[in-house]
Amino acid sequence: MTKLISIVTPCYNEEDNVEELAARIAATMATLPYRYEHIFIDNHSTDRTVELVKKLAAADHRVKLIVNARNFGHIRSPFHGILQSTGDACILIASDLQDPPEMIPEFIKQWESGYKTVLATKPESEESAAMFLVRKVYYRLVARISDVPLVKNATGAGLFDRAVVNILRQVDDPYPYFRGLVCEIGYPIATVPFKQPKRKRGITKNNFYTLYDIAMLGITNHSKVPLRLMALGGFAMSILSMALAFIALIAKLLFWNRFQLGIAPIMIGMFFFASIQMLFMGLLGEYVAAIYTRVRRLPLVVELERVNFKTDENSD
CATH class of the missing domain: 1.10.287 (Helix Hairpins)
Structure with a gap:
């Protein structure tokens, strides 16, 4: 049977991007000899994101949706989405189009060559020079003081083999630092460098607090x-x-x-x-x-609704 690729997209107030993202992923996957499911996990959006994804799901059974009961933050929701995947490999990709879906074939190429973990890295970015410098310094600092080797400039996007996902399911961590966790597992990691484009539509959901939260999480979880x-x-x-x-x-x-x-x-x-x-x-x-x-020991998220999760996985 043809292998299944699960694509997980966390989203929050991304009504301007979800349709284009789904279309680009569908076009990319059409060039590959794999079945796929596209799981959107919505963090209780207040715009039309859920409505638009439901329309996509009604037209294509491969598009699935999880709606959280409230906004559980940018760390817990993506991790929960990965744990709900059923594919032979899971690909995490952001909904803001700053992680281009066209990287997926390169992820799968590295996976086919034997890597169980593939991470996207951004040695270059079209974001503001000051913010890119701050991120770069942070990645180097955490990599230097971490108890395990970390991948510098990783965006969080990447591919994770079913074996990796099964290990993640055993991790009892309600607030995981995902980029460090996949490194801590120990499998060799392939990287796919790319130049991160600017956000075309919508506004970033990151602010000083969320960036500080990620920074402290990376330090406290992986360094003494x-x-x-x-x-x-x-x-x-x-x-x-x-x-x-x-x-x-x-x-x-x-x-x-x-x-x-x-x-x-x-x-x-x-x-x-x-x-x-x-x-x-x-x-x-x-x-x-x-x-x-x-x-x-709180749950990662509480789900309000699921769409298309009873669809036959064996259909094309």
């Missing part, structure tokens, strides 16, 4: 370096404080009448050490929050 830096930093600061106190004591004894420490350096020192403490407490809080998220 910040915790160890806190311990080492505290030790270094205590040594520095003792050295400065000893120097001040000697200076006062030698120049009793001329040496005046003054209030300014005391205040500066207090604010400096207070800021260091707040930084360390904030980092520690991120790890505690990650632990709290896991011990609550």
Whole structure:
């Protein structure tokens, strides 16, 4: 029997893009000798996204839809969508068309050559130079401090063999850092570099908070370096404080009448050490929050509706 490729598309308020995306994926898959299912997982859109995807699903049984009961965020929803796939391989691709569907044949080519994980990477991008630089620095930082080798500049899009998906199903993590998780599994990873185009329609759903959330998730899930830096930093600061106190004591004894420490350096020192403490407490809080998220054991998402999931998988 012809193998089945599952294509998972997370979306939120993408009414301007879902129709073109579905058409381009259908055109791309028509050139390949595989059956496919296209799973849209909607994160409780407030525009016409769900309505348009339902129309696509009514016209093509290969298009399927999961509607979340509320917006469960940009991390949990895509992961849940992958776990609902049934294909021999699963392809994750964004709905904003910044991950071109025309990369799919290259994903499958790498899969056919034996790779169980294929990731899209963007060494170049048409987004703002400042944002691209920030992302690049972050990827390098996380890759350097991570306990496992991570793929730099990965967008999250890629192909994952059924064996990888089955392992992901065993992972009991309600808030996974997906790009790090697939690296942690350990299978060799092929990469497909591309130049990321600008978003043509709609607005990005990422903001400072979502980007910060991803950044902290990547660090807390895959590195103990910040915790160890806190311990080492505290030790270094205590040594520095003792050295400065000893120097001040000697200076006062030698120049009793001329040496005046003054209030300014005391205040500066207090604010400096207070800021260091707040930084360390904030980092520690991120790890505690990650632990709290896991011990609550909430589901990834709660589904409101499914469309076309009873369609016969063996039909063309």
